[in-house]
Amino acid sequence: xxxxxxxNGQMHSVDVDGDTPLLWVLRDVLGMxxxxxxxxxxxCGACTVHVDGVPVRSCITSVQRLGNREVTTIExxxxxxxxxxxxxxxxDLEVVQCGYCQSGQIMSASALxxxxxxxxxxxxxxxxxxNICRCxxxxxxxxxxxxAAGAI
Ligand code: FES
Ligand code: FES
Numbered sequence: 001x002x003x004x005x006x007x008n009g010q011m012h013s014v015d016v017d018g019d020t021p022l023l024w025v026l027r028d029v030l031g032m033x034x035x036x037x038x039x040x041x042x043x044c045g046a047c048t049v050h051v052d053g054v055p056v057r058s059c060i061t062s063v064q065r066l067g068n069r070e071v072t073t074i075e076x077x078x079x080x081x082x083x084x085x086x087x088x089x090x091x092d093l094e095v096v097q098c099g100y101c102q103s104g105q106i107m108s109a110s111a112l113x114x115x116x117x118x119x120x121x122x123x124x125x126x127x128x129x130x131n132i133c134r135c136x137x138x139x140x141x142x143x144x145x146x147x148a149a150g151a152i
Contacts, residue, residue, distance in 0.1 A: 003063050007032070008076035018064030023047045025063050026073060034074035034103050038132070045131030048104035049073050055111040057130075074103035082114035082148075089144035097135035105131045109145050118149055 002015045005022075007030065014029050021040075026032045026049070035058060038046030042057040049058045050072040077083035086109045089095075096102050105128070112119055112127035119127070124145050133141070 003066070005063060005066050005071060006068065007071045008073060009070070014063065016063055019062045021059050022049065022061045022063055022066065022071065023058040026058060026071075032073055032075055036100055036103055038101070038104075043130075043132070044101070045104040045108060046101050048107040048131065050077070050107060050111055053111065053114060055108050072107075074107060077107060077110050080110065080114065083110040085148040086110045086113060086144070089148040093140050093144045093147065095137055095140040095144050097133075097137050101131060101133045101135075102137075105133065105137075105141055109141065109148070113145065113148055118151065119145065 001018055002013055004011055004013050007026070012030055014025050016025060016029060023035060023037060026035050035049055036046040037059065038044035040059045042060045045057070047057055047059040048055050051061065051066065052069045078087050086106055090106060108128055108131050112123065116123055124142050128141060
């Protein structure tokens with residue numbers, strides 16, 4: 001079945017089953033491989049994208065549930081004010097280790113900053129708790145979010 005979805009401001013027609021996860025559509029149909037597969041069951045956060053600005057796990061979001069809502073992925077988050085600040089801080093503080101979890105981390109952090117200009121430690125922990133990093137970059141992630149928010 002054909003679905004028309006809005007990804008990063010562009011309309012795409014995709015011919016997939018309605019229950020196909022958005023993650024597969026992004027990676028395998030549209031070739032946008034910045035969004036990562038980790039667990040496939042909403043437990044790791046590697047697949048995080050925004051739907052109308054809200055962070056969602058694309059591994060459990062079926063394409064038929066999107067409707068007209070706008071999907072934003074790691075490929076375009078740098079074009080948003082919050083995403084640009086987050087990405088700069090990530091580079092400044094050299095947050096990334098292996099990198100596998102980082103697109104999901106950046107998407108969650110960008111959504112936090114866009115909705116809360118001055119997040120507290122508790123806000124950061126709450127927003128980022130679903131994003132797992134097996135390299136343990138959590139301390140640098142928190143610092144980078146604070147830098148992006150102008151708190152340090
Ligand atoms: S791959 Fe979606 S949360 Fe892990
Ligand atoms: S940087 Fe390696 S899993 Fe997070």
